[in-house]
Amino acid sequence: MNNLYSFDLGQGNIIGVDEAGRGPLAGPVVAAAVKIKKYHSFFDDINDSKKLSEKKRESLFDKIITYCDVGIGIATVDEIDEHNILNATFIAMNRALNDISENNFSYDKVIVDGNKLIKNFNGKQEFLVKGDSKSLSIAAASIIAKVSRDNIMKKFSKFYPEYYFEKHKGYGTKLHRQILLEKGPLSIHRKTFLKKILGTSNS
Template identity: 85%
Template sequence: MNKLYSFDLAQGTFVGVDEAGRGPLAGPVVAAAVQLKDNKYYQFFDDINDSKKLSEKKRELLFDKIITFCHVGIGIATVEEIEKYNILNATFIAMNRALDDISENNIICDKVLVDGNRLIKEFSGKQEPLVKGDSKSLSIAAASIIAKVSRDNIMKEFSKLYPEYFFEKHKGYGTKLHRNILLEKGPLPIHRKSFLKKILGD
């Protein structure tokens, strides 16, 4: 049995929460909330792990399985919200929206386990932080995959609007390619201006 799934069984009924996109120079931050629908589906999740340890192709394949066999909620905080409230508070906004989204499934939930060492601000339910949760809990790992793939898909759509910025390749992260394009062409409305000061100055 998947060791991440074994961990979840010992935790009771809960929702796992994780995010993607705190570090990039462009695009939103996306959070996901995940709860397994039924214990009988555990055999579909042997390959689930922290999204950062999986290839893009593997994440996309697992994304479809998770959507099918789990309750899933997705929340997004925009670039404007990141700039207005800062990235940490925008991440909490996205997480709360993901939890609001999954609650529409009328799930039973004793608590929320959130990846990292911080509680979700403004969330009134019972919650616990779990450091490196995406490598310990199947539900949090699944949330990390949902958040990552969802955000990557948003950035791929942006690449259609701004093909010369190659968002489909770097997904908004501060790669050498992205930095060089910024220096040549300047920022777009989807760039986080407060993240660009070390590259472009004030």
């Protein structure tokens, strides 16, 4: 049995929450909420999404969606620019919790990855630093959020093939920065994130 599940069992009936996409220069921030209903053998492979290959994440994504209660929330680029990335992350997390709550099940508390509680969430909650390496529910949420966001960026790459979003997923890689300097930002770029690169937040 995955050691991360042992932690969850000691916490009671919980929902794990995590996000993906706080750092990129383009695209939304995506949050996920996961409640594990019953232990399955594939849980043995779940870990922090950053420690798994893309292929492994995608395989686990399908299984988590099938066997767990899952909610997904998205905050748009416009919301990131308007509210800042931290508050936009809270918006996405609240939307993920609203999404999962449509399943009408009971839970004791929400445990969110990081060092901050979710703003404007009225339920019982705790934060857990490096939670995606401690809690199975949070690790599963990290996979759902990461794969969901990657899929969004892959779709953008079909509309803007010259920006190669399928490769860098909007993160500020050397390739992405070079393309920005050559071609300029798109509507899906976070204007407030581009000041250091382009010299103005209004470009």
